[in-house]
Amino acid sequence: MxxxxxxxxxxxxxxxxxxxxxxxxxxxxxxxxxxxxxxxxxxxxxxxxxxxxxxxxxxxxxxxxxxxxxxxxxxxxxxxxxxxxxxxxxxxxxxxxSKPVTYWRSLLDQLKTDFDGKFNHFANMSTTEIVDATGLSDAQAQLAGAREYGEPILWLSDQDTKIEFLNALEKLGAKPLQGGRFLHLSGExxxxxxxxxxxxxxxxxxxxxxxxxxxxxxxxxxxxxxxxxxxxxxxxxxxxxxxxxxxxxxxxxxxxxxxxxxxxxxxxxxxxx
Ligand SMILES: [Mg+2]
Structure with missing residues (x-):
């Protein structure tokens, strides 16, 4: 061996x-x-x-x-x-x-009323906003925006509301994961x-x-x-x-x-x- x-x-x-x-x-x-x-x-x-x-x-x-x-x-x-x-x-x-990213974005759309203004996510962010959130260059931010499977979420509100948001996502069958800067939304x-x-x-x-x-x-x-x-x-x-x-x-x-x-x-x- x-x-x-x-x-x-x-x-x-x-x-x-x-x-x-x-x-x-x-x-x-x-x-x-x-x-x-x-x-x-x-x-x-x-x-x-x-x-x-x-x-x-x-x-x-x-x-x-x-x-x-x-x-x-x-x-x-x-x-x-x-x-x-x-x-x-x-x-x-x-x-x-994982399922394709379009599926996960459709779940976020369902939470936009209940959590209005409390989060942002890549599909909704301009290259400049991604640059500001990540420190990447413009070109790098464009590549980062080219998601195929999961969607990064930028949390904009307090921790208690974040827990409610995470619970709501889990009820919809998602498994959000905390990264260094973003919450990452994808499947199992x-x-x-x-x-x-x-x-x-x-x-x-x-x-x-x-x-x-x-x-x-x-x-x-x-x-x-x-x-x-x-x-x-x-x-x-x-x-x-x-x-x-x-x-x-x-x-x-x-x-x-x-x-x-x-x-x-x-x-x-x-x-x-
Ligand atoms: Mg890391």
Whole structure:
């Protein structure tokens, strides 16, 4: 039996700096992982459109998980055969876990009277409003707006009303997830389910290899992924407390923020330095 590692990494606030979106501190570690043939699998709330550019910037040719686990994109040919349950589109084998975004937007429309002015959401926001809420550039904000599966909601009111709003959404069958800046509205999918599905796919296609999954994340929308991984790394965040996990063993919390903490932890766990 061979042993191998899969790295599932959140992007915003984890591999990318929360404020500047820079990943320069992680570059030497990304190179070492590539040399060792250890896949880094971006696992993010971001869209396919955003990932197209970010993968280029990061130099990654690996599968990736978008919109908080709503879909897994696997480059065609990454595995010998097309995995069961995937569709082929734009050079990717895609495993979808969510209904399309139009469905979730229709649920929000039902709550607009009861929660008038208390929230905004991407389909309703101009590029400028998305820029203001995220700190992204105009071009990046346009890509972020190209949702296929889930809808980010910007909460504008108090915490008590937010709980009523979350309850109302759950009654409609939605499973809202809190990210660093946005509430993400989608179906019964999360980063943890996607991690498990993809790890099982690696194991079924490489039957002689035992995979250890390492997940890294800084926010509430990373909890399912961190709990599901063999090793969980909570990346220190400048804006929120480390997420609370049910997993007890093999849980690490970095001392530094974002990509610095990302590099520190993987260097320690994988490269013993
Ligand atoms: Mg994050």
């Amino acid at each position: 061979n042993n191998s590692i899969l790295v599932f990494s959140d992007l915003d606030g984890t591999l990318l700096d929360h404020h500047t979106y820079s990943f320069s501190a992680a570059v030497p570690t990304l190179s070492k992982l590539a040399e060792r043939d250890i896949p880094v699998i971006p696992t993010t709330s971001k869209t396919y459109s955003e990932l197209k550019q970010i993968r280029k910037d990061l130099g990654l040719h690996t599968p990736f998980i978008v919109e908080n686990g709503a879909a897994i994109f696997i480059p065609v040919g990454f595995f010998t055969n097309q995995p069961q349950g995937t569709i082929e589109k734009n050079g990717f084998w895609i495993k979808e876990f 999918c999360d980063k943890g389910k996607a991690l498990i599905w993809l790890t099982e796919l690696f194991e079924s296609t490489h039957s002689e290899t035992k995979y250890t999954s390492i997940a890294l994340g800084d926010g509430q929308n990373d909890v399912a992924m961190l709990n599901a991984a063999d090793i969980a790394v909570r990346i220190l965040s400048p804006v929120n407390e480390p997420p609370t996990l049910t997993k007890e063993n093999e849980v690490y919390t970095t001392k530094r923020f974002g990509p610095e903490g990302w590099a520190d932890s993987l260097n320690q766990i994988i490269f013993n330095c």
